Amino acid sequence: MSKTDGAFVQAETGLHEVVRLEDVTKVYVMGTNEVHALAGVNLAIHQGSFWAIMGSSGSGKSTMLNLLGCLDRPTSGRYYLEGHDVSRLSDDELSEFRLKHLGFIFQSFNLIAQLTVRENIELPLFYLGWDPEDSKQRAAELAEMVGLGERLNHRPSELSGGQQQRVAIARALANDPSILLADEPTGNLDSVTSEQIMDLLGQLHDQGKTIIMVTHEPDIATYAPNCVHMRDGLIDRITENGRTLEGVR
Amino acid sequence: MKKSRIWRSVLLGINTLMLHKLRSMLTMLGVVFGVASVIAMLAVGEGASKDALEQIRKLGSNNIILSSQKPVEEESGGSMRSPFSVSMYGLTYDDETRAMETFSRIRTTAPAKIVRKEGRLGTRTLDLRLVGTTADWFRLVKREMIAGRTLLPSDVDQKAAVVVLTEYGARRLLATRQAVGQSLRLGGEYFQVIGIVRSEGGEGSSVQTPDQQVDAYLPITVARERYGDVVSIRTSGSFIRERVELHQLIVEVENTDHVETVAAGLEQMLKTFHPKGDYRISVPLALLKQAEATKRTFNIVLGSIAGISLLVGGIGIMNIMLASVTERTREIGVRRAIGAKKRQIITQFLIETMVLSTLGGMIGIAIGVAIPALITYFADMATVVTSYSLLLSVGISMSVGLIFGLYPAKRAADLDPIIALRHE
Ligand SMILES: Nc1ncnc2c1ncn2[C@@H]1O[C@H](COP(=O)(O)OP(=O)(O)OP(=O)(O)O)[C@@H](O)[C@H]1O
Ligand SMILES: [Mg+2]
Numbered sequence: 001m002s003k004t005d006g007a008f009v010q011a012e013t014g015l016h017e018v019v020r021l022e023d024v025t026k027v028y029v030m031g032t033n034e035v036h037a038l039a040g041v042n043l044a045i046h047q048g049s050f051w052a053i054m055g056s057s058g059s060g061k062s063t064m065l066n067l068l069g070c071l072d073r074p075t076s077g078r079y080y081l082e083g084h085d086v087s088r089l090s091d092d093e094l095s096e097f098r099l100k101h102l103g104f105i106f107q108s109f110n111l112i113a114q115l116t117v118r119e120n121i122e123l124p125l126f127y128l129g130w131d132p133e134d135s136k137q138r139a140a141e142l143a144e145m146v147g148l149g150e151r152l153n154h155r156p157s158e159l160s161g162g163q164q165q166r167v168a169i170a171r172a173l174a175n176d177p178s179i180l181l182a183d184e185p186t187g188n189l190d191s192v193t194s195e196q197i198m199d200l201l202g203q204l205h206d207q208g209k210t211i212i213m214v215t216h217e218p219d220i221a222t223y224a225p226n227c228v229h230m231r232d233g234l235i236d237r238i239t240e241n242g243r244t245l246e247g248v249r
Numbered sequence: 250m251k252k253s254r255i256w257r258s259v260l261l262g263i264n265t266l267m268l269h270k271l272r273s274m275l276t277m278l279g280v281v282f283g284v285a286s287v288i289a290m291l292a293v294g295e296g297a298s299k300d301a302l303e304q305i306r307k308l309g310s311n312n313i314i315l316s317s318q319k320p321v322e323e324e325s326g327g328s329m330r331s332p333f334s335v336s337m338y339g340l341t342y343d344d345e346t347r348a349m350e351t352f353s354r355i356r357t358t359a360p361a362k363i364v365r366k367e368g369r370l371g372t373r374t375l376d377l378r379l380v381g382t383t384a385d386w387f388r389l390v391k392r393e394m395i396a397g398r399t400l401l402p403s404d405v406d407q408k409a410a411v412v413v414l415t416e417y418g419a420r421r422l423l424a425t426r427q428a429v430g431q432s433l434r435l436g437g438e439y440f441q442v443i444g445i446v447r448s449e450g451g452e453g454s455s456v457q458t459p460d461q462q463v464d465a466y467l468p469i470t471v472a473r474e475r476y477g478d479v480v481s482i483r484t485s486g487s488f489i490r491e492r493v494e495l496h497q498l499i500v501e502v503e504n505t506d507h508v509e510t511v512a513a514g515l516e517q518m519l520k521t522f523h524p525k526g527d528y529r530i531s532v533p534l535a536l537l538k539q540a541e542a543t544k545r546t547f548n549i550v551l552g553s554i555a556g557i558s559l560l561v562g563g564i565g566i567m568n569i570m571l572a573s574v575t576e577r578t579r580e581i582g583v584r585r586a587i588g589a590k591k592r593q594i595i596t597q598f599l600i601e602t603m604v605l606s607t608l609g610g611m612i613g614i615a616i617g618v619a620i621p622a623l624i625t626y627f628a629d630m631a632t633v634v635t636s637y638s639l640l641l642s643v644g645i646s647m648s649v650g651l652i653f654g655l656y657p658a659k660r661a662a663d664l665d666p667i668i669a670l671r672h673e
Contacts, residue, residue, distance in 0.1 A: 071586060071666050092590050099588025106670065110583045114268045115261075124587050129254065175588075 018178050018210050019045040024077035026063050037063040039233035050205040052221035053214045055230030061214045069102055069181045070094045082178055099127055103172030103180045107187035109164040111156035117167050118152040124175040142170035162193035182213040186220055198223045262601040276569040277609035279562025284613025284642045287555035292621035294551055296632035298544040308533035309389055310505055313512050315498040320525040338527035339493040352514055354507040359386040361497040362469055364476045369434040370422040377465045381472025389499045397429035397444030405468040412440040413466040417448040438475055508534045563653035570602050570657035581661050582669030591662040598661050602654025610646025
């Protein structure tokens with residue numbers, strides 16, 4: 001498997017690489033069986049870009065996102081996040097990276113039930129050791145931004161799915177992450193609400209956030225100017241600002 | 250910063266526990282009852298042994314108490330003897346001198362000669378137990394003075410007609426503090442009241458000292474001279490005449506370490522000179538040691554029972570926390586994804602179990618303090634809640650939280666974030 005330099009072609013934006021994957025593999029060993037969830041992936045993602053990762057079920061999308069999210073380590077290959085090689089870091093160091101550089105949005109929102117909206121948004125700040133007053137203020141601003149300024153003291157169970165996802169987005173933004181990672185963010189939402197959430201992500205992209213999103217739905221993927229198509233643990237094709245690179249391996 | 254974070258974690262823990270109030274309460278019950286039983290049982294045990302120990306201690310740990318005892322054969326054969334025969338038994342003046350001369354470790358001896366007489370003060374009368382003794386007696390039995398003074402060596406030497414009353418006796422004779430200086434008639438003789446001592450009520454101890462409430466203390470020389478050594482006791486139509494020189498002899502040993510050897514020596518000596526076995530020897534120190542050993546055994550048994558109940562309580566907490574970890578797998582995954590380190594997950598769960606167990610411990614303390622109070626109130630039993638049992642309980646309940654919380658917390662922290670996030 002050879003690395004094609006074409007994989008790193010990027011519009012002449014002058015923005016730096018936030019993510020760089022070099023020959024990344026992820027192999028799950030199940031007894032005598034080896035599952036190559038990622039079979040050698042090369043990818044560069046520049047600051048401020050908005051990417052969709054598409055592909056059929058089992059093609060390795062979530063595996064890739066988990067690696068990008070520092071929730072996992074590659075079996076081989078290198079992963080540079082903000083210029084640091086994070087492919088061999090310890091559990092604590094990965095946690096530190098997630099805390100400082102990453103924000104997660106999940107399909108099932110994953111808000112913590114016993115916490116209020118405000119406390120949920122404050123969660124990353126709590127682990128960052130922020131002053132309680134400052135985090136309160138920041139949480140209020142973020143809630144305002146996602147349109148839930150009035151719901152700060154509500155519990156997640158009192159909110160609709162779309163509202164919960166907005167809270168989750170606010171929480172993911174609390175630490176001002178380099179990358180926002182979303183695994184099927186609209187998977188549990190109806191089409192109208194999905195649109196609203198995607199509009200919100202679009203706004204964040206316009207404000208300069210780097211976003212990587214896994215999705216099944218082509219409609220949703222169109223919100224992202226760039227798209228990685230996966231098949232059998234490999235990048236099948238990359239669509240970047242309308243240009244398509246076939247068979248990038 | 251660090252401190253406020255821990256405080257916030259505690260608040261969060263309480264918050265989380267409040268979500269399942271009933272479950273949290275039930276989880277705490279084990280620790281509540283464990284702690285309550287530790288405190289209550291220790292309080293009852295302490296209360297029961299305290300009186301006994303106190304009483305024995307009052308007898309003096311340096312003292313050996315010898316008393317006269319009517320030999321068994323004489324007692325049974327009493328009715329067949331002539332009404333004028335005199336049965337002789339008990340400790341003698343010689344015993345006292347001999348003990349003093351034989352054992353260099355003996356510091357002092359205080360003899361007691363007991364005679365029953367009616368006392369009269371003004372118009373009131375009371376049957377008194379006259380105790381003829383010496384000045385040393387009061388020091389050895391540690392009787393508290395209320396008014397006046399106790400006997401002096403000079404009273405004994407000069408055969409002064411003076412008497413010391415007990416508080417109880419004085420009250421029965423309608424004498425107040427002013428009774429000191431008044432004349433008390435004992436039998437046919439007049440004595441001057443020189444002092445009043447605190448009564449030592451309290452039976453129940455296995456050691457009998459002539460410390461009954463109606464004692465009146467007078468110099469032994471006077472008692473001997475006026476009342477002699479022979480006592481007549483009227484029983485069902487016949488007189489029994491007894492000759493007893495000394496009813497009791499308190500021997501004070503120089504040093505606690507020598508009490509046991511001197512006691513053994515005295516026993517040997519008495520055995521030689523009193524083949525009838527008309528004496529009894531009791532060693533408060535030995536009794537004290539025995540009582541303390543009993544108390545220790547008691548405490549160990551109680552401690553084990555309480556320990557087992559706390560163990561059960563701890564296992565209960567662990568069980569619920571393990572269930573809670575499973576239930577909150579997603580939450581753990583989210584926290585880890587956000588950037589919480591393993592250590593922080595451990596802290597979070599440990600704080601929760603410690604809040605549970607400490608709160609349970611505090612409720613347990615409240616109940617554990619209330620139970621002895623109720624026992625004292627309703628059953629009129631002495632109980633003593635010691636501060637050490639409270640500290641012990643707080644310590645134990647917190648360590649139960651720590652020990653039984655560690656494993657579930659570790660389980661939570663070791664979850665793979667990806668798997669945790671995927672958990673349904
Ligand atoms: N923890 C694991 N252990 C073993 N195999 C795994 C594990 N996680 C993923 N896999 C395997 O790796 C492959 C890729 O899985 P992944 O979850 O990345 O797929 P996906 O593209 O996200 O699919 P979907 O669209 O269904 O979410 C699959 O064959 C899957 O069975
Ligand atoms: Mg997936």
